[in-house]
Amino acid sequence: MSKIYFVGVDVGSGSVRAALVDELGHTSIRNLQTWKPKPDFFEQSSNNVWDCCVHVIKTVVQNVDSANVKGIGFDATCSLVALDKNGNPKAVSDSKNNEQNIIMWMDHRAQAEADLINKTEHEILKYVGGKVSLEMEMPKLLWLKKNLPNDWTDYGYFFDLPDFLTWKATGSMSRSLCSLVCKWNYEYSSDGRKGWNITFLEQIGLEDLSNEDFKKIGKKVLMPGDYCGGLTNDVAKALNLLPGTPVATSIIDAHAGGLGMIGARDLGQGIDNAMSSRLGLICGTSTCHMAVNEKPIIVKGVWGPYFSAMVPNMWLNEAGQSASGMLLDYIIASHPAGVKLLQNSTTGDVRNHLRGLLTKMANSQGLEHVSLLTKDLHVWPDFHGNRSPLADPTMKGMIIGLTIDISEENLAVLYLATIQALSYGTRHIIDELVQAGYTPFKSLPICGGITKDPLFVQTQADSVGLPILKPHEKESVLVGAAVLGACASSFFNNVEAAVQSMGGLADVVMPNPAIKSYHDKKYLVFLKMFHDQKEYRSIMNN
Known part of the structure; x- marks a missing residue:
């Protein structure tokens, strides 16, 4: 055949x-x-x-x-x-x-x-x-x-x-x-x-x-x-x-990514397969956060609810970050050490190098986890405005804890702090979705270029305290587009059947409970940073 x-x-x-x-x-x-x-x-x-x-x-x-x-x-x-x-x-x-x-x-x-x-x-x-x-x-x-x-x-x-x-x-x-x-x-x-x-x-x-x-x-x-x-x-x-x-x-491309991975199945670890129990993250130049529900839920600062925009007959809420992969690239390219590293290496090579440096630094300082290196460095990641949940394109980026240090080690810690900030942005979005009426999510399917960085994926899991589903198929967006083609050909009776059949398997990245309290503290600082920025703006406008 x-x-x-x-x-x-x-x-x-x-x-x-x-x-x-x-x-x-x-x-x-x-x-x-x-x-x-x-x-x-x-x-x-x-x-x-x-x-x-x-x-x-x-x-x-x-x-x-x-x-x-x-x-x-x-x-x-x-x-x-x-x-x-x-x-x-x-x-x-x-x-x-x-x-x-x-x-x-x-x-x-x-x-x-x-x-x-x-x-x-x-x-x-x-x-x-x-x-x-x-x-x-x-x-x-x-x-x-x-x-x-x-x-x-x-x-x-x-x-x-x-x-x-x-x-x-x-x-x-x-x-x-x-x-x-x-x-x-x-x-x-x-x-x-x-x-x-x-x-x-x-x-x-x-x-x-x-x-x-x-x-x-x-x-x-x-x-x-x-x-x-x-x-x-x-x-x-x-x-x-x-x-x-x-x-x-x-x-839309992000919606294709959500469609391509929302039906992914874990390898026997008992992760809930219900689509409404999952918040999908499509991480590229920007990041889109996709949540579907059988009922329309209005969430302040989050787009939607949109009927049948991703999964037919379900309501979609779409949150996001205007700059994620683009922000990480900028952090590297704008740092003196990053400029030197990029002269002879690709961005991917530089990220691998920075991960290795972070491991060495944590070991030399006797730290149990690399995340602990950012205790005194905090980032607010809205260098290109806030899409969700503040819905304020005039928000600016913030970095607290700068020193006169142009070393590769300094860049590595700044890179890590930025990854953490993007993860806290996801946590901020989750908090708003749940407060508005979503049942607490059970897992986060994730795809996109940034997910090639295992530090990014693990930090997302640790920061939000939820397991990450990482599809074996690396091209979830292309799978989502192909799902549509399969439906148009009448090979499947509906999109849901195509999603379940073509979604494939996923590895599970579990959160590390040992550093939950650390991320909880940093998240409190994260939330305070945007309140502080608004206060600064109010002072200057007066």
Whole structure:
């Protein structure tokens, strides 16, 4: 019997990857181009993104009979794609370079527009933790209208990047419920109301998006994993696949990671398999925290509840940290010792070196655990603002305990303190979710680039006091995308069945109870740091 394959495609912040689910070691990757025309501006090219998608898909299927590729699933960052009325790229800043037609998720240009939207206090904002983030699409659309008024009427279509990919593959103008409810303030309420909220669009000055039956932003909305169309003849030819190959309705990249690992099973250690007992962490440039529940739970400062945004018929709350992997890279690259180390080594090599230094330092000082090295060094990790649970993009990073020391040992301890701070950020989010009504979590499935660092994974477990589930499959995001492709092909009856079948096994990393009291103390300092920062701000504003 011939093997059956599904292709998962992941468009991250810096690269595009694709894999065959039956041989996930066979992965292709292609780097993306990013422009930074001004401070806090991050732009990309939809042509570049799609060309990279074609390259990686074509690469992973080159030795496979095209008839055996039964479905394709896409995920991508929640970035805004702007096209003209003919479907061609259109610039999103005064550079007028139409190749720069994507406003990336991490772009922070729309602070004033987000503030304006939040001042409306519209009822729909309760589904995004009480206020929109400037990383979402409505603030960015409002920025375009206010800052490029002569171009505004020339825009023909706006897509979330995951939906742009399915449009390019199939020609379908449908949108994913995942993208719309999470990033576009599309209404899907607990009482059954759904659709674009006209009063909200009117209050924020974007009522013209309703013209021609919402043509610019989409009217047909499908669930992630639904069949959205087959590959067009031209695209199929470019990919060396069959025309009509099923393409699934897309999903946001972090949500794909959650989907790919939330069904992972431990090796006989009795970890609860219920999806609602798990908080999924997808750790890359930023970190997303995914929690699902059978009932909608409103959590201040946390996005959602979103209906069917990740797992069909379950409510999703999405928290996160705007900078995690990006922050750790910055800590290394901005330290004099890190600059020297990076001259002849990769970031991964430097992290391995720092872990070794920490072990040596702990041993030489007679400490039972490396975590104890940070007793006098504390970090508040919001160097790029706070996504959750404070929902305050104006928060800044803080370091307490600096000395005149440019040694590698000093960098190692600072690196460790930053990892701990990110872990305390996860604990802060968990506290808010449980206080709002979530049953205490039993485990944390975790995936993403940072999880290659065992110190990061163990510190997460120790800091929150919960076991970590680390899937054997290293590419959970690609698995999640492939799960959608499997559903679109009707190979599985529903997403839940695909998740349970394709989730695979996971190793369990248990917390170390011997240092719980140490982390409890550091967590108290962590909480006090943001109160102190707010007090400093109040003093200066007065």
